[in-house]
Amino acid sequence: MGKLVLYRLGFAIPQLLVVSVVVFSLTYLVPGSPAAAILGVSATPESIALVEEQLGLNRPAGERLLEWFGGLVQGDLGTAYRSGLPVTEMLAQRIPATLSMILGGMVVAIVIGVGVGVYTGTRPGTKADRLLTGGTVLGIAIPEFWLGILLTTVFAAQLGWLPIIGWVPFTVDPWGWFVGLILPSLTLGITGGAIIARQTRASMVRALAAPYTDTLTAAGVPRWKILYQYGVKNAMVPVLASIGVVFAILIGVSFVIEKVFSFPGLGSLMLTSTIGQDFPVVQGVVLFTATLVIAVNLLIDILYGLINPQARPA
Amino acid sequence: MTTSTVGPAAASAPAARQASGPAQAWRRLRHQPVTLAAVITIAIIIVIAAAAPLIAPYDAGETDFTSVLAGPSADHLLGTDDFGHDILSQLIYAARTALIVGVGSVLVAMLIGVPMGLILGYKGGWYDRLGSRVMDIADAMPGIMIGFVVIAILGRGTLILIFAIGLIFSMNFARMVRAITLTERKKLYVESAHVTGLRNRQIVFGQVLPNLVGPLAVQGAVFLGNAIKVEAALSFLGLGLPDDQPSWGGMLRTAAEHQVDHPWMALPPGIAIVITVLALNLLGDGINDALSGARTSRKQRKRALHQAPTLAEVEEAKRAVSSVVTTPVAVAPALAQALVTTDKHPDTVLAVRDIHIVADRPDGEVVPLVSSLDLTVGRGEVMGLLGESGSGKSMLAKSILGLLPAGVRVESGSVELAGEELVGRTERQWREIRGKKLGVVFQNPQANLSPVHTVGRQLIDPLRIHHGMSKAVARDQAADLLDMVGVKDAAKRLDDYPHQFSGGMAQRVAIAIALAGDPDVLILDEATSALDVTTQSQVLDLVLDLREKLGMAVINITHDLGVAAEACDRVAIMYHGQLLEVNDVFSLFDEPHHPYTKALLASHPTADHKVDRLPTIADFVTADGEWIAR
Numbered sequence A: 001m002g003k004l005v006l007y008r009l010g011f012a013i014p015q016l017l018v019v020s021v022v023v024f025s026l027t028y029l030v031p032g033s034p035a036a037a038i039l040g041v042s043a044t045p046e047s048i049a050l051v052e053e054q055l056g057l058n059r060p061a062g063e064r065l066l067e068w069f070g071g072l073v074q075g076d077l078g079t080a081y082r083s084g085l086p087v088t089e090m091l092a093q094r095i096p097a098t099l100s101m102i103l104g105g106m107v108v109a110i111v112i113g114v115g116v117g118v119y120t121g122t123r124p125g126t127k128a129d130r131l132l133t134g135g136t137v138l139g140i141a142i143p144e145f146w147l148g149i150l151l152t153t154v155f156a157a158q159l160g161w162l163p164i165i166g167w168v169p170f171t172v173d174p175w176g177w178f179v180g181l182i183l184p185s186l187t188l189g190i191t192g193g194a195i196i197a198r199q200t201r202a203s204m205v206r207a208l209a210a211p212y213t214d215t216l217t218a219a220g221v222p223r224w225k226i227l228y229q230y231g232v233k234n235a236m237v238p239v240l241a242s243i244g245v246v247f248a249i250l251i252g253v254s255f256v257i258e259k260v261f262s263f264p265g266l267g268s269l270m271l272t273s274t275i276g277q278d279f280p281v282v283q284g285v286v287l288f289t290a291t292l293v294i295a296v297n298l299l300i301d302i303l304y305g306l307i308n309p310q311a312r313p314a
Numbered sequence B: 001m002t003t004s005t006v007g008p009a010a011a012s013a014p015a016a017r018q019a020s021g022p023a024q025a026w027r028r029l030r031h032q033p034v035t036l037a038a039v040i041t042i043a044i045i046i047v048i049a050a051a052a053p054l055i056a057p058y059d060a061g062e063t064d065f066t067s068v069l070a071g072p073s074a075d076h077l078l079g080t081d082d083f084g085h086d087i088l089s090q091l092i093y094a095a096r097t098a099l100i101v102g103v104g105s106v107l108v109a110m111l112i113g114v115p116m117g118l119i120l121g122y123k124g125g126w127y128d129r130l131g132s133r134v135m136d137i138a139d140a141m142p143g144i145m146i147g148f149v150v151i152a153i154l155g156r157g158t159l160i161l162i163f164a165i166g167l168i169f170s171m172n173f174a175r176m177v178r179a180i181t182l183t184e185r186k187k188l189y190v191e192s193a194h195v196t197g198l199r200n201r202q203i204v205f206g207q208v209l210p211n212l213v214g215p216l217a218v219q220g221a222v223f224l225g226n227a228i229k230v231e232a233a234l235s236f237l238g239l240g241l242p243d244d245q246p247s248w249g250g251m252l253r254t255a256a257e258h259q260v261d262h263p264w265m266a267l268p269p270g271i272a273i274v275i276t277v278l279a280l281n282l283l284g285d286g287i288n289d290a291l292s293g294a295r296t297s298r299k300q301r302k303r304a305l306h307q308a309p310t311l312a313e314v315e316e317a318k319r320a321v322s323s324v325v326t327t328p329v330a331v332a333p334a335l336a337q338a339l340v341t342t343d344k345h346p347d348t349v350l351a352v353r354d355i356h357i358v359a360d361r362p363d364g365e366v367v368p369l370v371s372s373l374d375l376t377v378g379r380g381e382v383m384g385l386l387g388e389s390g391s392g393k394s395m396l397a398k399s400i401l402g403l404l405p406a407g408v409r410v411e412s413g414s415v416e417l418a419g420e421e422l423v424g425r426t427e428r429q430w431r432e433i434r435g436k437k438l439g440v441v442f443q444n445p446q447a448n449l450s451p452v453h454t455v456g457r458q459l460i461d462p463l464r465i466h467h468g469m470s471k472a473v474a475r476d477q478a479a480d481l482l483d484m485v486g487v488k489d490a491a492k493r494l495d496d497y498p499h500q501f502s503g504g505m506a507q508r509v510a511i512a513i514a515l516a517g518d519p520d521v522l523i524l525d526e527a528t529s530a531l532d533v534t535t536q537s538q539v540l541d542l543v544l545d546l547r548e549k550l551g552m553a554v555i556n557i558t559h560d561l562g563v564a565a566e567a568c569d570r571v572a573i574m575y576h577g578q579l580l581e582v583n584d585v586f587s588l589f590d591e592p593h594h595p596y597t598k599a600l601l602a603s604h605p606t607a608d609h610k611v612d613r614l615p616t617i618a619d620f621v622t623a624d625g626e627w628i629a630r
Helices: A002-029 A034-042 A045-055 A061-073 A087-121 A127-141 A144-158 A174-209 A211-218 A223-261 A266-275 A279-307 B003-030 B033-050 B087-123 B125-139 B143-154 B158-186 B188-195 B200-237 B248-257 B263-292 B298-305 B311-325 B333-338 B393-401 B455-467 B471-484 B503-515 B533-550 B561-567 B585-590 B595-602
Strands: B348-360 B366-378 B382-387 B408-417 B438-441 B521-525 B553-558 B570-575 B578-584
Touching: A002 A061, A002 A279, A002 B125, A002 B143, A034 A045, A087 A127, A087 A174, A087 A223, A087 A266, A087 A279, A127 A174, A127 B263, A144 A174, A144 A223, A144 B200, A144 B248, A144 B263, A174 A211, A174 A223, A211 A223, A211 B438, A211 B455, A211 B503, A223 A266, A223 A279, A223 B143, A223 B200, A266 A279, A266 B143, A279 B125, A279 B143, B003 B033, B003 B263, B033 B087, B033 B263, B087 B125, B087 B158, B087 B200, B087 B248, B087 B263, B125 B158, B143 B158, B143 B200, B158 B200, B200 B248, B200 B263, B248 B263, B348 B393, B348 B553, B366 B393, B366 B408, B366 B553, B366 B578, B382 B393, B382 B533, B382 B561, B393 B408, B393 B438, B393 B521, B393 B553, B438 B503, B455 B471, B455 B503, B471 B503, B503 B521, B503 B533, B521 B533, B533 B553, B533 B561, B553 B561, B561 B585, B570 B585, B570 B595, B578 B585, B578 B595
Parallel strands: B382 B553, B382 B570, B438 B521, B521 B553
Antiparallel strands: B348 B366, B348 B408, B570 B578
């Protein structure tokens, strides 16, 4: 176990380093200078030079990279161009809402995905399979933000069962937090669930077509045991990978549907910073998201090694 | 082999496959109603987008301030938005936007991804390591985030939007192209193309690219759908197209603002997106199925239901059916039956009587796989079932086990095991038989065991089921069983996984699993065929030992004359679903009766007579289904 974790960390840490260098160098891709972008049409060469001086943009790249890493180690992501607030502080305010939404979405996606996938994968070709698998095709095609608009229109605006504006911090009111998360989680979870369901169904069918199924059947092991103990564990190996993919997708989707549910998460921060070309904030959000994705994939890789003995380091 | 003979043949091979590939794919495509519907839907959307100015009742930017936020009416079929835009017209013009941005970004994605994948897959080495790192980073980034970053850096605009969305999907194309290039590069024809002196560029464009066309079409359709979704999401957030350009996402942005007072506004653009994306995804699935030929007819699927078939079974049945179909069997039974000599055994444990096994083809034709076959096996006897592939010997074994693949069934006849009828049992009734009275070992040693469960678990489960043992007792028993089949350090190895066993050892484990319920009959279905010769004899010796020790009968199915001679008491010869001859092993090898048996024995290479060419067997059945006497 310890060996497995170390082995996987050996992959994750270099990836994280490369990502942070890439994120750092984003500002160098801006045509002209970020200072010009901030000043907009009123920019003069003098004012651009002044702003560059203030923001330290005119110093050598190597020096700035070292400073960037030095800051990272201490949890300092710099200062926002527009508000002048520390980026770390701005992120910290937004992270609870985003994480809550993603957590809810992942729970819905995994429950729906694995449930539907195992159910349909064990009875391929039946009416129930065709209906549910058709549902997953639809689930993948629906734009999540539109689904969010429909759900809020029906359950919040028309029926009034759930609040339209969802976010209540857990620390303020746990029940309100939960109720507010219902619609966002469903919206997020349906697409992810459809992706996981398709993967689960396919790997379930494949697992049950493997020769060992015949070996166990012929040895007298009852079908339910083969399906739900042997089949499911074999099927979970590729399903875990799809859960990792879905996690990254869900973060992106959560950024869009925040607007539908008026959630004060990273998405709205990213949106305003993108429009305002506030690069330190954009860099902060990207770095945080990438770290989160890499961390979750690390966790999944470790789980993968636990399930699949062939993926363990020798 | 010389280069001069390999070169041209190899170069022409992919060309020939390309010629038949798309034609065949198109034939299959026509039989997929869902795909056809998707194609028609997409065609309609394209026509609407192209002819927008002719179809749309109002101009794209035309506003009607007398009618703002109005519901559907004769003037405005889908109502109007907050600026008095006609929603139907907006919807039609937005289809244009969606297609332009979607197609444009897929092209950008291909332009970046395809060359990148080709280079990584073809060059390998440092290129590949560096490129794979880049793809890893892209993996850690939600797609839409890449869109945000590109727009933050470059600003808003149609071309920037197309570039941003293209960048999101480019890594997917790169990954796919890299994987395909890697496989293609390893294939023989590219290697031989190297030998004939084709230049790298010719190899990439002539050999690798044609193989990419299919997968690129599939991915292209699917990513076009995704790109339209991303475009809608970005326009919804106000990051996409300029506000004056109609887009489905932009329309939903307005709709969301009026969701409480004018909820209907969200429906038309949303439905338009769903239909478009759905049609593109279904088209992608359809092309994929048409290229791989995976889709079965509905009727086939329905039939498959009752037996809970597995894909491998279906494939196997298809192979079996096709091999029989090439030479239809309408054999004069008299000829075959006359030569069955010693079919009686004083202490019969298994009796197959007049069994007919047939396959139902999707077109309704019933194809015989095994016809009027009789066979008895005595207690403690090793019966060899010898025949070419496609002779029906494995189907016979599967019918005895009740594991016939979907679409294959016992039409008539009976199988009696120790006085109990096996034909027509329900799944529940089979549980009394499988493991307890019948055990089986299949061909592939590694695949016979679940890769993610310990060997101990796979032994303990049947032991507990058959003997009602506690876990601890079953574990001891499992160790004893493993020890009995010759696995050293048995108790320790219970915690090992199948991949930690060699082929021969894994097959011993499979035998132990088959023996867990003390069966009366053990069936070896080509169980030693995948092993090397030394391991093969060791496993056969083990089986003979176990037969002595446990007194069970063994049915050893094989295509290998050596295996039949080495380890069988009696041998039955099968050919084209018929039993030709049964005799004790010495008589059969010394004085074969049936002409086919004679030919079969003659074709076996031995050290005694040196010949230039090995004798081959011409087909004994004519195209008309008549036996040819030789």
